[in-house]
Amino acid sequence: MNYKEVAAKILKAVGGDENVEHLEHCSTRLRFNLIDNSKVKVKDLENIPEVIGVKQNVQCQVIIGNAVVEVYDEVKKLISDKGTSVNNNKEKRKIGAIVLDFVISVFQPLIPAIAGGGILKSLLMLLNMLGILSNTTSTYKILNFVGDAPLYFLPLLVAITTANKMKVNPLVAVSAVAALLTPNLAKMLGDGTLFFNIPVQNINYAYQVFPAILCVLLYSQLEKFFNKISPKVIRSFFVPMMSLLITVPITLLVLGPIGYNFGQGFAGVILFVFGKFGWIAVAILAAFLPFMVVTGMHKAMIPYVITSLGQSGRELIYNAASLAHNISEAGGCFAVSIRTKDKALRSTAVSAGISALFGITEPALYGVTILHKRVLYGVMIGAFTGGAFLGVQAVEAYVAVGPGIASLSMFISETLPNNLMNAIMGLGVSFVASFIAVSVLWKEEAPSKEAEKVENNKEKFNAPLEGELIPLSEVKDEVFSNKLMGEGFAIIPSKGELYAPIDGTIEMIFETKHSLAMKSEEGTEILFHVGLDTVNLKGKYFNPEVSVGKSVKKGDLLLSFDLDKIIAEGFDPVTATIITNRPDAKIGTVESKKVTKKDNVFEIN
Structure with missing residues (x-):
């Protein structure tokens, strides 16, 4: 699998890097939080052979399978800074979708650490049960501490994921939550303590989730507020200082107890359901x-x-x-x-x-x-x-x-x-x-006659230009060379004439005349793109010989263009022929050679 090519196709189909607000992955899926879900081209995603499936709800989920990590890494490389910028034109979403999006963004990234630590602890218990490693040994206890760490310090992990979701400083967010876990503070809470003569509830914040979330949500609002009012010269220390100064006491007095009690009630409801049913x-x-x-x-x-x-x-x-x-x-x-x-x-x-x-x-x-x-x-x-x-x-x-x-x-x-x-x-x-x-x-589904006809049919394409036939991979444009628009071939023309490579109908002529599309009688859509960046010529030197809707036969002249003047203007005249709607087709090998409009150069099944 060409991970870079797959990543580029996926990113294009979800609306480009500028439409990506947040990206993460699970064991098989890329999970996109998008600025505008309407920009997603689901059919284009589904037509990518390496994509198993696509689901859209709160997130746009692209199912890859076992290669999801490699594809994720390539997509991340392609996402520019503008993919994480604030866009004031976000589509309005229902409150339920926003909440679910927040929950997934905060909790989903926690799973690998928690799962890793948990499996380690369960394996230690197995070794103890088998008599291989006693739970009284220091080795067992140290490894058990390692396995327990993700859950014990769960508030810190939650602080990081929540801060990332809220797009605030994660280190300051962790510092605010870490204050709740400091041993000396825990001892003070256990002994009973006051803050400005206000009693502070004794809560063990280790293993807790919701107090940390509420703490970071408050911090995120304070950080934005102090960033607005703080002079730039002191912002680097003033904003975190003031945010911590307010966030931690309010969490200890109000938000911490609320989050703790909510967590207890939340788990209690589920256990009640189990106990009841x-x-x-x-x-x-x-x-x-x-x-x-x-x-x-x-x-x-x-x-x-x-x-x-x-x-x-x-x-x-x-x-x-x-x-x-x-x-x-x-x-x-x-x-x-x-x-x-x-x-x-x-x-x-x-x-x-x-x-x-x-x-x-x-x-x-x-x-x-x-x-x-x-x-x-x-x-x-x-x-x-x-x-x-x-x-x-x-x-x-x-x-x-x-x-x-x-x-x-x-x-x-x-x-x-x-x-x-x-x-x-x-x-x-x-x-x-x-x-x-x-x-x-189970009942076997018999293939339809139409499906059999499509499967057994082979289309043969002649060269649409005279010149040197080359593979798409040699075209000096990543859109074509990486086959982002589809399979096909390219020709370096020796003559300024574009011919129909197969019988069909003209579907589109681009307004700058350098590109047009047709559909074969079998339904195959073919795009012709004359030259690289020739859109900048704005139609100069191009003369279409057909109109949209016209039926054409193999070898008919579709477009005339002044090859010498296009080259003189500094443009590469290489012409790409792309099959845009047959990603599942079996395509014959394209070998470099001189061709005329009578040469068969391309076949698909």
């Missing part, structure tokens, strides 16, 4: 997770999971439901791989099924499940069945990570010896139930 809550959540993951709404559960783990060290609903769903996706895919006669679908189902076994469900969801409603029904049946079993057994999770075979250690418990075994049994129930359901429900 028991296993049925896990089963229903598992069954509906395919829809939640597709829309990205499952991310709304992250605050609950992180809060629950921070406060009680365990989580009862979401991870169990996710395990049932993930493994059901795998079971469904493997059933499809056995039942289908479509070789391409079988290959996709096998690879997606393996990925789902390890907790990554997007390839299965977008490559198999949502494309076949019978598979979706089977997966939901499997997820509900597995979720019911896990709910009845009250399986607890101790790490925030996508449940799968590789992360089963997240269910290891020192106090519940059967917890891991119940999780493994739930995994088996989910897989078998989904496999059987999809096997029974």
Whole structure:
């Protein structure tokens, strides 16, 4: 995969770097917060072969798969400073969308650190259970401290993500929250203390999320205020000093207790739901997770999971439901791989099924499940069945990570010896139930005659100009050489005439006459672009010989241009021919050679 080329195509399709407000990624998706969602060209994104799927709600989510990190790195390189600038023309969004966007931006980046530390702790417990490393040794305790650090210092991590979202100084934000965690202050709070004769509530801010969020939200407003009124000569120290001076006391007196009590109540509501409805809550959540993951709404559960783990060290609903769903996706895919006669679908189902076994469900969801409603029904049946079993057994999770075979250690418990075994049994129930359901429900979809006609048809293109044929990669323009607009070829013309390479109809003539487009009788759209940067000639030296809507035959003259004068003006005359609507077509090799309008130079299936 050419990551740079893929990144450039994606960035163009989401409206360019100037439309990107924030970019992050999860295990399989690029997640764009955009200034104007209406600029997204969903079809262009879906036509990129390396893109598995596209979903738009609060964020524009581009599903890449296992190569998401590499593509993310390339997109980040292409985003200029103006991509993070403030734009006063932002589209108005509903309050619910804004809140969800904020939640995802703050909590999503926390997952790798929390998951890494949590898995480390669960592996240590496994080593202790096996008698390999005792929990009384200093080595065990030190490593356990390492694993516990992301949750213990969760307020600091939240301060960073919140500051990044609010676009304020993250180091000052961390300093404000760090004040709440200082050992001496914690001791004072424990002993009982006053601030200007006002009692300060004794709260242990370690492991807490919401006090830190409220603290940074207040700081962000104070920073903006003091930046406006502060003289520039003292701004570097005056703004952070005044912000800290106000933020920390107000957090200790007001915001901290509010955030702490909200967190307690938030987790309490979820536990109440589980206590009230028991296993049925896990089963229903598992069954509906395919829809939640597709829309990205499952991310709304992250605050609950992180809060629950921070406060009680365990989580009862979401991870169990996710395990049932993930493994059901795998079971469904493997059933499809056995039942289908479509070789391409079988290959996709096998690879997606393996990925789902390890907790990554997007390839299965977008490559198999949502494309076949019978598979979706089977997966939901499997997820509900597995979720019911896990709910009845009250399986607890101790790490925030996508449940799968590789992360089963997240269910290891020192106090519940059967917890891991119940999780493994739930995994088996989910897989078998989904496999059987999809096997029974599956029905092969016969390809339509129209699809067969398109698949078997081959179009042959003659050279549209006389001159030297070269591959697009040799054109000195990244738009063409990186094939951002599509596949094709280029010709360095020896004569100023452009001919129709195939029978079709003229679709467009650009106002500066240097570019026009046609559609073949089979529906293939072809764009001709004469010269590089020749738009600056504003139509000079170009004379169209056809009009929009006119039918043309192979070899008909489409455009005359004065080649010598274009070269004399300092423009490169190389002409690109681009196929703009057939990204899935198989394209013959283009070799450099001299051609005339009678030479066949290009074929697509």
